[in-house]
Amino acid sequence: MNIRHLEYFVILSDELHFRRAAERLGMTQAPLSLAIQSLENELGAKLFYRTKRATTLTEAGVALLDDARAILSRMEHAKEAVWQTVSGEVGRLRVGFTNASSLLPFFPHLIRKYRALRPKVSMVLRELPSSLQIEALEQRELDVSLLRLPSNAPISSVVCTPLLEEPLLLAVHAGHPLATATSVSVADLCDESFIAYAQRAGIAVSDQILALCAKHGFVPNVVQEVQQASTMVGLASTGLGVAIVPSALATIAIPGVVFRRFSDLDATTTIYIAHRFGDANSRVGQFADLAMNIVSG
Known part of the structure; x- marks a missing residue:
């Protein structure tokens, strides 16, 4: 059945006059x-x-009219639903993030602002290590991610765009000599005991810290591995060892821990925003643009 013909039928049923309906x-x-x-x-x-004096609906026309209106209404609803989905007004956005990135000031601002701009979009947040986020993007289990670049570069199906550079800090017990040192360099830690992320955890910043230490001439002596950032800071407060952490972790206020910035310019880590190459989901583009605007503004 031709939809356009149904539209003509409904308009003519409203006007009951061919000339007015045609106009x-x-x-x-x-x-x-x-x-x-x-x-x-x-x-x-x-x-x-149809006579010279009037045009009226037949019994069959009356029977068709309600269904014709309903069909046209459903068509308009379908068009609107497609437009809203394509434009990013509705749908679902699955966002991956790392534990430490969620502590950065821009993160809650980004989530709140996106939800305010797109209230009909269902946002699903998943905390995952960076390497697992890459896998989830490839498997279409995530739409967009906030992560650090794993040492094994992502395959071409995932696009990673630098979002912001974050300093790496030394987390150390307040009684440690480095807590009050005039200046702290990564090389100063060569003889220290380290608290570090477990290598099997797939946390990208762990590989970056190992590479940074190697660049400064030593392999860290790891005496304790942890799974969570908060645990690393908590154990640093015990004096068990020192830790190199992203600056976001300084927001974890644990008594007895001092955070010191390194004098080395290379003691930084980068947060990326990642998504599948060529993803047609407009919600991804909107989220990424919003993140870039918040960070740059």
Whole structure:
């Protein structure tokens, strides 16, 4: 059944006058009459009584009218739903993030602002190590991620764009000599005991810290491995060892811990925003643009 013919039928049913209906439709009477005849032939029923004095609906026309209106309404609803999905107004956005990135000031601002801008979008947040986020993006289990670049570079199906550079800090017990030193360099830690992320945890900043220490001439003596950032800071407060952590972890206020910035310019880590290459999901682009604007503003 031709949707356009149904539209003509409904307009003519409203006007019950071919000339006025044709004017509303922006056409002449002849093609309107042909369209109605075609619809009648398809249905095998006369829809209108037409005389020189009046045009009225037949019983079959009355029976069709409510369904025709409902069909056209559903069509408009479908168009609107598709438009809203394509434009990013509705749908679902699955966002991956690391434990430490969630502590950065821009993160809650980003989530709150996106939810305010797109209240009909269902946002799903998943905390995962960076390497697992890459896998989840490839497997289409995530749409967009906030992560650090793993040592094994992502495959070409994932695009990683630098979002912000974050300093690495020394977390150390307040009684440690480095807590009050005039200046602290990564090389100063060569003889220290380290608290570090477990290598099997897939946490990208762990590889970056190992590479940084190697660059400064030593392999850290790891005496305790942890899974969570808060545990690392908590154990630093015991004096068990020192830890190199992203600056966001300084927001974890644990008594007895001092955070010191390194004098080395290379003691930094980068947060990236990542998504699948060529992803047509407009919600991803909106989220990424918003993140970039917040960080740059």
